[in-house]
Amino acid sequence: MIALIQRVTQAQVSVDNQVVGKIGNGLLVLLGVEQGDTREQADKLLNKVLAYRVFSDEQGKMNLNVQQAGGALLVVSQFTLAADTSKGLRPNFSGAGKPDMARELYDYFCVQSAEKIETATGEFAAHMQISLTNDGPVTFWLNVLPQ
Secondary structure (H helix, E strand, C coil): CEEEEEEEEEEEEEECCEEEEEECCEEEEEEECECCCCHHHHHHHHHHHHHCCCEECCCCCEEECCCCCCCEEEEEECHHHHCECCCCCCCECCCECCHHHHHHHHHHHHHHHHCCCCEEECCCCCCEEEEEEEEEEEEEEEECCCC
16 A cells, blocks of 8 residues: 655545645645455555654654644645556556445545545545645655565
8 A cells, every 4th residue: 555645734535626625734645545455444544644754843843743733634646656666668567456345445544534624625536626835845755564
């Protein structure tokens, strides 16, 4: 399971020109589900996202996590993160989670997130447009491997 996180001052996701999710200060989380991913991995990844210290403290050092910074999450399903790009000029999606399993884990991640922090979401499997102001820019690729 993969999360590409971006520290943002604002972010929103739209479907058919309608905003379906929007946050101010916080993290845009692009979530990729791979074959074999589990709820246990989703829990670990969410805990890592919430604890990851990417916000500045009073001295300007990245010592605060999103909750300490008073931020929110915008979680968007992003199956292309699971692409194998090691060969050729076309991504191979054979390692991406199958749609039913990926939807279940995406929904699970979002529900668990909403229990801990303000969370907005995209729409699974929809064609979405995301706009954001990346603060820094600060972007990290996080993953949790199976045990």
